[in-house]
Amino acid sequence: xxxxxxxxxxxxxxxxxxxxxxxxxxxxxxxxxxxxxxxxxxxxxxxxxxxxxxxxxxxxxxxxxxxxxxxxxxxxxxxxxxxxxxxxxxxxxxxxxxxxxxxxxxxxxxxxxxxxxxxxxxxxxxxxxxxxxxxxxxxxxxxxxxxxxxxxxxxxxxxxxxxxxxxxxxxxxxxxxxxxxxxxxxxxxxxxxxxxxxxxxxxxxxxxxxxxxxxxxxxxxxxxxxxxxxxxxxxxxxxxxxxxxxx
Amino acid sequence: xxxxxxxxxxxxxxxxxxxxxxxxxxxxxxxxxxxxxxxxxxxxxxxxxxxxxxxxxxxxxxxxxxxxxxxxxxxxxxxxxxxxxxxxxxxxxxxxxxxxxxxxxxxxxxxxxxxxxxxxxxxxxxxxxxxxxxxxxxxxxxxxxxxxxxxxxxxxxxxxxxxxxxxxxxxxxxxxxxxxxxxxxxxxxxxxxxxxxxxxxxxxxxxxxxxxxxxxxxxxxxxxxxxxxxxxxxxxxxxxxxxxxxxxxxxxxxxxxxxxx
Numbered sequence: 001x002x003x004x005x006x007x008x009x010x011x012x013x014x015x016x017x018x019x020x021x022x023x024x025x026x027x028x029x030x031x032x033x034x035x036x037x038x039x040x041x042x043x044x045x046x047x048x049x050x051x052x053x054x055x056x057x058x059x060x061x062x063x064x065x066x067x068x069x070x071x072x073x074x075x076x077x078x079x080x081x082x083x084x085x086x087x088x089x090x091x092x093x094x095x096x097x098x099x100x101x102x103x104x105x106x107x108x109x110x111x112x113x114x115x116x117x118x119x120x121x122x123x124x125x126x127x128x129x130x131x132x133x134x135x136x137x138x139x140x141x142x143x144x145x146x147x148x149x150x151x152x153x154x155x156x157x158x159x160x161x162x163x164x165x166x167x168x169x170x171x172x173x174x175x176x177x178x179x180x181x182x183x184x185x186x187x188x189x190x191x192x193x194x195x196x197x198x199x200x201x202x203x204x205x206x207x208x209x210x211x212x213x214x215x216x217x218x219x220x221x222x223x224x225x226x227x228x229x230x231x232x233x234x235x236x237x238x239x240x241x242x243x244x245x246x247x
Numbered sequence: 248x249x250x251x252x253x254x255x256x257x258x259x260x261x262x263x264x265x266x267x268x269x270x271x272x273x274x275x276x277x278x279x280x281x282x283x284x285x286x287x288x289x290x291x292x293x294x295x296x297x298x299x300x301x302x303x304x305x306x307x308x309x310x311x312x313x314x315x316x317x318x319x320x321x322x323x324x325x326x327x328x329x330x331x332x333x334x335x336x337x338x339x340x341x342x343x344x345x346x347x348x349x350x351x352x353x354x355x356x357x358x359x360x361x362x363x364x365x366x367x368x369x370x371x372x373x374x375x376x377x378x379x380x381x382x383x384x385x386x387x388x389x390x391x392x393x394x395x396x397x398x399x400x401x402x403x404x405x406x407x408x409x410x411x412x413x414x415x416x417x418x419x420x421x422x423x424x425x426x427x428x429x430x431x432x433x434x435x436x437x438x439x440x441x442x443x444x445x446x447x448x449x450x451x452x453x454x455x456x457x458x459x460x461x462x463x464x465x466x467x468x469x470x471x472x473x474x475x476x477x478x479x480x481x482x483x484x485x486x487x488x489x490x491x492x493x494x495x496x497x498x499x500x501x502x503x504x505x506x507x508x
């Protein structure tokens with residue numbers, strides 16, 4: 001079976017793990033991609049949570065600044081933002097280091113990637129979480145207030161659990177966007193899956209084999225994420241009525 | 248929206264913010280280097296035109312492709328619904344950059360091996376980059392919008408279709424007169440967002456040598472070693488186009504009656 005497959009498509013041997021094959025490189029790239037996606041997603045959620053509360057309960061200046069942030073970031077292509085932020089972040093860090101009397105440093109690709117994609121993710125998360133919070137029934141919050149719950153406790157015990165089930169579908173989408181946006185870091189030369197694939201492909205000339213293999217890897221990540229988020233949504237919706245079958 | 252209780256837009260803090268923003272713009276104009284701008288202006292115009300052209304062509308073609316994709320998933324037999332679902336999943340599950348490179352480098356390296364293709368009349372086009380760009384962006388838009396159209400077709404109230412059937416309307420006429428218009432109306436609010444996403448996907452074609460506005464900015468950066476100014480210009484250009492798209496769809500949505508009496 002394996003033999004006949006290899007005879008029919010000799011380039012498949014290039015996917016082997018050991019050095020004539022490039023399998024290890026691809027998997028390293030996938031690891032990098034997932035690492036950045038996880039970091040950026042976490043940073044985005046952090047920005048999103050604070051941003052959403054700021055947009056809903058902040059003062060007029062906070063709200064306007066947040067509106068500018070979400071509007072600008074969502075209107076400019078990720079690729080352009082990545083370049084701007086990548087150059088700007090590297091520049092700022094270096095100027096800071098020089099000002100403090102240290103030598104210039106090379107900002108690590110992972111850190112820069114997480115920072116840049118996190119800022120992009122944050123803008124989308126703010127909107128998703130804000131929408132989810134707004135969908136929390138006002139009666140629940142009034143009840144909490146009537147019981148004399150302090151605001152932070154209300155946020156933790158009432159708003160967060162109730163908004164979670166509304167937010168999960170949007171957040172699942174954002175996670176998928178995060179995994180796919182890591183591919184854009186290939187443009188700034190970061191060795192994630194897409195760039196590793198391209199390097200492997202152009203040095204072996206087996207373009208179709210490698211790009212299809214990388215596509216399958218991305219697809220597996222997507223499908224697996226779908227299953228996991230389905231589970232999480234089911235858990236977040238526990239005890240709710242009229243929300244059948246994860247719709 | 249947050250200021251619905253106070254209809255006045257120009258409150259004190261907003262005036263301060265606007266002055267602050269204006270000051271930043273003035274500082275950018277005065278202290279950043281813009282001397283390269285006149286020389287590259289024709290190229291920038293061409294780049295913007297190509298970006299808009301790509302956006303318009305791929306969105307329209309993608310939407311036309313999305314209608315059968317959505318219909319097949321919403322109401323088709325399994326042998327149509329299955330492939331449509333797989334197509335949408337694959338397109339939505341892999342990065343566009345990878346799809347683009349797969350098509351351009353993968354197919355592009357495969358095609359010359361077949362003499363039949365090299366002798367065909369399509370060959371002069373297949374040697375260029377833009378057909379791959381158009382194709383990749385089109386199927387990407389179709390994949391995302393196909394999913395939206397599936398929901399839109401499914402969401403059309405059953406009574407409307409039953410009424411049409413009860414009047415003895417043929418199936419194709421029902422689709423053309425009742426089902427499709429109602430589905431498009433339901434999909435319209437998301438269509439604007441999808442178009443903005445499509446705009447934001449267009450700069451990827453610069454990686455396969457199509458010269459859009461992003462590629463022009465990269466070229467300025469490489470030619471003159473000026474880093475921030477071309478990128479800022481690029482951001483402004485994209486923001487303006489996004490604003491125009493949003494305004495156009497808002498105008499269009501207002502023209503379409505949202506509630507039938």
